[in-house]
């Protein structure tokens with residue numbers, strides 16, 4: 242009897258879990274090894290990356306980080322301790338991808354200059370990831386600038402294809418960098434109350450972003466796609482990823498790899514409308530389908546006091 246009840250409880254539990262699971266999301270981090278504003282020391286960066294990786298382990302987040310190799314150098318010399326920050330990701334079993342060498346803007350520089358920056362951006366990492374049995378295969382566009390028109394986007398797609406890279410799109414774009422900057426400034430001022438206020442507002446904002454883009458996906462495609470979230474390797478994400486992951490899990494999400502996310506057919510959809518914007522791929526598909534004005538309403542806003550920190554730089 243006891244056995245039967247145990248089995249029943251186990252079945253009910255499995256049933257509940259399978260029904261409460263409503264979404265899948267890949268969490269990605271740009272601007273590796275780290276964006277630290279006023280805090281330049283290597284120990285600060287080690288702690289920041291260490292904290293992120295600990296949270297990945299706790300929540301089984303299959304994270305991928307996109308590297309700007311220029312950040313590995315100081316005065317033209319490769320800094321081993323900075324390369325070691327990338328090894329922390331790889332040692333943990335997490336993936337790395339290319340985010341160009343110097344974070345050049347494809348909407349401002351020529352095709353040749355930009356693609357040169359992509360190739361410069363793999364000098365260290367292509368061999369580094371090989372040591373861990375990985376391939377350097379994903380590419381994330383700085384500023385999410387894929388090209389201001391079809392011609393320039395197509396040229397980049399061909400280049401990436403020829404060099405065995407896969408575009409790493411984003412479905413949930415956001416302004417985490419604004420919170421990150423305000424949070425870092427509050428830390429510089431040693432204002433712990435303000436840091437906590439910004440941190441909590443950040444988690445609320447990112448939760449709203451998830452729900453907003455989930456809704457946009459359902460409106461546009463009639464279903465919730467496998468999402469790809471853009472974050473940055475900064476202090477606020479290190480300090481609040483644990484809370485953010487809990488919120489996302491509470492909404493029924495599980496964390497998937499970039500490879501799994503790209504198995505969603507949505508990412509094969511053609512983009513036909515271009516502009517000087519760096520936006521979510523859901524927005525790109527919506528614009529390409531002729532959606533206007535009202536369709537995009539309700540995108541969560543960054544609080545004014547957070548924005549103000551950037552104005553007072």
Ligand SMILES: [Zn+2]
Pocket residue numbers: 271272340344382383384
């Ligand atoms: Zn970036």
